[in-house]
Amino acid sequence: MPFYHIWTIGCQMNKADSQRIASYLEKIGYQASPKAEEAEIIVLNSCVVRQSAEDRVINKLGSLKSLKRRQNPILALTGCLVDSRVDDLRRRLPQVDLFFKPQAFFELCRFLEERGLALERLDSGLVPPSPRPSAFVPIIQGCNKFCTYCIVPYRRGRERSRPLEEIICEVEELASRGVREVTLLGQNVDSYGHDLPEKPDLAAILGELSRVDGLARIRFLTSHPKDMGQRLLEAMAQLEKVCEHLSIPIQAGDDDILRAMRRGYTVAQYRQLIERIRSAIPDIALSTDVIVGFPGEREEQFQRSYDLLGELRFDTVHVACYSPRPGTIASRRLTDDVPYEEKVRRREMIEHLQEGIVTEINAQLLGSTVEVLVENRKNEKWWGRTRTDKLVFFEDEADRLGQLVKVRIEKTSPWSLQGKVE
Numbered sequence: 385m386p387f388y389h390i391w392t393i394g395c396q397m398n399k400a401d402s403q404r405i406a407s408y409l410e411k412i413g414y415q416a417s418p419k420a421e422e423a424e425i426i427v428l429n430s431c432v433v434r435q436s437a438e439d440r441v442i443n444k445l446g447s448l449k450s451l452k453r454r455q456n457p458i459l460a461l462t463g464c465l466v467d468s469r470v471d472d473l474r475r476r477l478p479q480v481d482l483f484f485k486p487q488a489f490f491e492l493c494r495f496l497e498e499r500g501l502a503l504e505r506l507d508s509g510l511v512p513p514s515p516r517p518s519a520f521v522p523i524i525q526g527c528n529k530f531c532t533y534c535i536v537p538y539r540r541g542r543e544r545s546r547p548l549e550e551i552i553c554e555v556e557e558l559a560s561r562g563v564r565e566v567t568l569l570g571q572n573v574d575s576y577g578h579d580l581p582e583k584p585d586l587a588a589i590l591g592e593l594s595r596v597d598g599l600a601r602i603r604f605l606t607s608h609p610k611d612m613g614q615r616l617l618e619a620m621a622q623l624e625k626v627c628e629h630l631s632i633p634i635q636a637g638d639d640d641i642l643r644a645m646r647r648g649y650t651v652a653q654y655r656q657l658i659e660r661i662r663s664a665i666p667d668i669a670l671s672t673d674v675i676v677g678f679p680g681e682r683e684e685q686f687q688r689s690y691d692l693l694g695e696l697r698f699d700t701v702h703v704a705c706y707s708p709r710p711g712t713i714a715s716r717r718l719t720d721d722v723p724y725e726e727k728v729r730r731r732e733m734i735e736h737l738q739e740g741i742v743t744e745i746n747a748q749l750l751g752s753t754v755e756v757l758v759e760n761r762k763n764e765k766w767w768g769r770t771r772t773d774k775l776v777f778f779e780d781e782a783d784r785l786g787q788l789v790k791v792r793i794e795k796t797s798p799w800s801l802q803g804k805v806e
């Protein structure tokens with residue numbers, strides 16, 4: 385069987401798209417390879433959210449030039465680098481055979497079929513292959529928010545929700561193949577359904593999926609602080625399969641910076657939301673995203689972000705240095721005036737703060753028993769995640785893949801937990 389190779393960077397949405405592309409390629413007769421050198425079809429799934437991500441894609445494409453000359457594999461590029469200016473990309477990247485926008489899988493199908501490269505007929509939908517017991521399921525694409533720094537609405541387009549029935553069918557099929565956990569994906573999952581005739585919402589999906597046999601856990605990301613409603617919190621509190629974990633980006637802890645970012649909430653509103661979440665679901669683990677060095681961010685404004693993170697004590701903080709993305713409102717109207725070294729200093733301060741916080745949070749789990757969904761094995765140890773998305777390692781002779789296992793925690797660190805099966 386000939387091989388395909390997929391290289392993916394960026395968000396979970398890209399990973400979900402790559403799972404679907406892999407599913408398609410396997411259905412038409414190819415098998416996965418970790419090595420580009422042995423593949424007949426190579427797909428790069430790109431990200432341009434930050435300049436560093438875009439640079440990695442361009443470097444990767446450069447490194448594939450000689451392979452393309454020697455062996456002439458089909459080279460396809462998708463993800464957020466592919467926008468409406470495909471002619472420009474074609475000129476810049478002549479080694480690429482096919483450019484297709486995120487989710488426009490049909491273009492890849494058509495391209496391969498026209499060249500006789502679809503070795504077998506595709507006779508069913510693109511439910512991703514599931515070598516693992518957990519799977520990503522996109523529920524809404526695009527974003528209508530237009531935060532001033534963000535390129536997503538330009539590259540992924542406006543919000544488009546998938547029909548509720550389609551999502552239920554996909555999750556039922558995944559569960560029938562052994563998937564125990566699904567993560568529902570969207571740039572803004574809280575706005576799911578507003579563009580559908582029946583106007584279902586995320587709480588409705590959670591209710592429906594809770595009835596799927598075999599499925600043990602449901603997660604979703606990413607939430608927007610402005611859109612997260614009480615109905616969703618009530619569903620999370622009531623539905624047993626919905627995990628106690630939320631990803632809810634704050635981005636900045638200063639009202640003027642939040643306004644310049646057009647996030648649509650104040651620090652006080654965000655703080656109240658976190659209080660509501662924690663009172664509805666007391667054991668919840670919270671993740672957030674922060675940008676440092678946004679145009680005009682003064683030291684005291686950064687300090688407010690720093691202090692807020694110290695006060696709210698998240699389980700995970702993803703911190704990024706601001707980088708202007710061409711076409712966004714911030715890149716057109718604001719000056720990127722915080723020096724790079726200063727951005728890095730601010731990022732490292734937050735990383736250091738967070739390491740201390742999560743060390744303390746995880747230490748509280750010492751001696752407790754947690755439920756782990758076992759996802760894989762590494763260095764003689766099984767690993768999986770708790771309902772609160774903590775990474776847990778444990779040793780066991782038995783085959784534990786895909787099982788929900790009770791593990792007693794014996795060692796903690798900021799990054800993972802270790803324990804013994806009970």
Ligand code: SF4
Pocket residue numbers: 527528529530531534535536537571572608
């Ligand atoms: S909510 Fe803002 S940051 Fe998130 S994807 Fe939409 S525009 Fe980008």
